[in-house]
Amino acid sequence: MSFFPPSIPHIACPMDSIEQLQVDEELRKIDEEENWLHRRRSELRQERNAASPVSKLPNECLSMIFDLASKEEHARSKENRGIMRDRPTFRTTSTVVSQVSNHWRAVALTTPRLWSSIFLIIGRSRPRQKNYIEGLLEHVRRAKAAPIDMELSSGLFYRPGEYPLPELSSLELEIVSDLLPACRSLKVCLPPREASYSVLARLLIQDMPQLEELSLSGDAHSQAWTISMPLCSERLRSIELRYVQLHPVTLSQLAQVSSLRMNHSSIVTTKSERKPEQLDALKKTWQTNLMDERQSLLSLQVLQGATNLRHLTLQYVFVATPPEDLATLTFTRLDSLELAAGIQLST
Template identity: 30%
Template sequence: MRALWTRQNRFSPISSIPPEILGAIFVHHAQQMRSLYSPDTPAFLSWLIVGHICRHWREVALGTPELWATPFLNSSQATEEMLLRSKMAPLNLRTGLRYCVVSVQRLTVLGIKELSPECLPTLDELISVLRCMPALHTLELEDALPTLPPQTTSLPCTPRALNVQLPHLKRLLLAAKILEVANVLARVELPDSTMLEVQLRCSAFSSMNPNQEWNLSLPIISRALESCFKATPAKSRRVPRTLRLHTFTYNMLVQYSTVWNPSWVPDYFPDSQWTVVLYFDSEISTAILSDLWRLVPFNNLEALYIEGFFTCWDGFWTDFLGHGAARNLANIYLQGTRRLFEDLFTSLRSQRHSLARSAVGCSQQGQIFAPALSHLALDSVEFDTSFWSFRRVSDLFDVLVDRANEGRGLDHLTITRCTGITTHDVRLLREVVANLDWDEDDATG
């Protein structure tokens, strides 16, 4: 009997519709049903009835991948079956938090990355959603922050009493244009916690001078740093013990850690150990660094790593570590520009015992620069043999003799991938350094 009905249906007018057009009709009908009803109502899937009308319609439905390209996410079994039937058709995934409001209040980890412009929330919408998530301990928003108009020249000022409170927050990552990061950061009240880890990745805001952007963002970023560090830390406060400055391509990386491990090497730094991580466009690096020295206390800094083509200024080391700052600094790793290398040698001199040629601003009266320095690592540094340069090996030797005469000699010197230095030079340096590692030792025999 069923076979007879099938043969009769072939002669009905509707059976003359080409399968491609019939499939398009099914897709349009399914889209209408999904737009009219919410996923938690039975009518949301009422379009499935098209596959139960007759054998021909079922074959057309199963042969139309686009019909199944919007999986029903409320059921894992239905989702799996729809994904199989959709074959290689582009998927259309839709979900929303309005179906799990109760669960949102218990959410502890929220990570959103690379939202399309039409999906970006407004600042008020974002803050409103975060208020519903008081249990969050990890918040990561990458290219998912509210945007600002291109002509923005100031950030809105909102009373701190209206900021969102995230008392359990342990990790915060915001990545966007610098003003957009500051705009969101201003509305998030960071907890007074010894477990807080902050990572900010900031790109330039195209319509404004980079230094202007930084000046607008500075008060907000400084408040975030205060949540991690204090100039006069209490017992419950953490202080930075390790600082890393790294430039690569067009960006600058600034990392602070409250711990220091002598086994750390620049080729491998454990990401989990950094308390504050800041990414900035290198074109505003000088302005940023000048302000960060004032914002972050370096009194307990023990290790400093500088890598890449780092931009410095005259008197950089004196501004950074002079005037009694960083008296606990014991380790310096330097892979930098000629200017940075030369300025370090100039700053390390002692006026009292210097054997070297005089240099403007080369010493500090009454104080010895970085008195606790015991380990110095020079990587990919170019020594210069010209008389007018202060990057000669003899200058390094004079510095080491100066410090030894002050009772501040180095315990360990590492020289790696450096040019302009010979076996004779290394033999001379070993006379004033307890331990010297040179990567050419094996090659020279």
């Protein structure tokens, strides 16, 4: 197809100044009409929404509804043990309700509990990592002083010697380290590789005075990992261990535990209480402790000291009893007991 440029007589002559002003004035009027239509549409939508019964609820009731929906989402997350899955970093309830309307957004932003749940895979590659970090920090700011519910894993599948960590991954670690003392619930999935596991294991050597729920999951097909017990107060109510050896644990930390679930795991007790000022030195001297064989042991003393147990689950766990002790346990508050797959006493 041939193209012939227009000849000079076909090219329109430029408008004179008067005609240009007329065109500009016409465009201005059209813009004003368009803006008025947008405003009017927004007003009509607000009038329609105002007639909805939910719009007449007090902000406190609306906040409670949002919180209940958020708790239900958190409960579903706890039931799913596959922590390494394609999930958003933050709880979706808070994001969804804050996008419905200006009113809902204002209520959501003044409800810190909605922003207190974080799911994080440290080192996972993201297309816009810097934007993600900014979003994470904003999410933390909105949580304010609310206790944090955190699920944590690592995407740093480096081999030994592939250090230092990427700059943004180091920033993630700093953010998580600052959040851990405020954790109410902590669920950690330990990666199979040693270097990546070491990053998380050191991170858990923390003082967590608000911790109530602790869940640690190792890899069923890798060698067994040893995890240092976080320094936590008597608020601890629930412990769940899968393919992990937890140490050192004091009996005082177990005194108020009402739920203990163990699968191919061990708890190693100690008589000496650690102090917060000892944690920095412990982080520096901590080394990866890799067991050649899984030692799924639980001291009878632990069960005898956990007097508030209501739920006990032991799977593939050996209860160690010294020869001078009687293998007798009395649970005055126990509601559920599950002993599965080869539990036995060993001296």
